[in-house]
Amino acid sequence: MNAELRDRVKAAIRDVPDFPRKGILFRDITPVLQSPGMFRRTIDFFFERYHRMNIEAVAAVESRGFIFGGALSYRLGCSFVPVRKAGKLPWATVSESYELEYGSATLEVHRDALGNARRVLIFDDLLATGGTAAATARLLEQLGGTVVEIAFLIELADLKGRGKLQSYPVFSLVQF
Numbered sequence: 001m002n003a004e005l006r007d008r009v010k011a012a013i014r015d016v017p018d019f020p021r022k023g024i025l026f027r028d029i030t031p032v033l034q035s036p037g038m039f040r041r042t043i044d045f046f047f048e049r050y051h052r053m054n055i056e057a058v059a060a061v062e063s064r065g066f067i068f069g070g071a072l073s074y075r076l077g078c079s080f081v082p083v084r085k086a087g088k089l090p091w092a093t094v095s096e097s098y099e100l101e102y103g104s105a106t107l108e109v110h111r112d113a114l115g116n117a118r119r120v121l122i123f124d125d126l127l128a129t130g131g132t133a134a135a136t137a138r139l140l141e142q143l144g145g146t147v148v149e150i151a152f153l154i155e156l157a158d159l160k161g162r163g164k165l166q167s168y169p170v171f172s173l174v175q176f
Contacts, residue, residue, distance in 0.1 A: 056117035130164030
């Protein structure tokens, strides 16, 4: 791994206390996005990691995952699969519900999201408890996809999200 890039990205991530509610420390990635050079180097890093793995689709979770996943799918020359909250997609969907610390949520993708693609990389900005990533993997498997890896810009290691993803290879650039 490029330790210099990891350190620079980690240093750029802004801590926002008490957001979205009191007691939460939000890790804000917008400073990474505001630096064209850092954003480009980050996408290039992930491209180098994945371009030999025959990735046929990058599935990314809304909304911040779209930023990185879209750029990476472009760079890899493969399709992009938007994974959305329930009710946000305009056509026939498949859905997967999962539990959160404070309730439940449902994710959806279009039934034809993978087309002929089978080898899928899942990308999201943050791994916390792992529920969103696990639900995304189940959704793609419903469509016949094989999850090659689940990648994150940031991992909050204390929340042990990797534990919910034991069936999949997991990679994170930065850990807190």
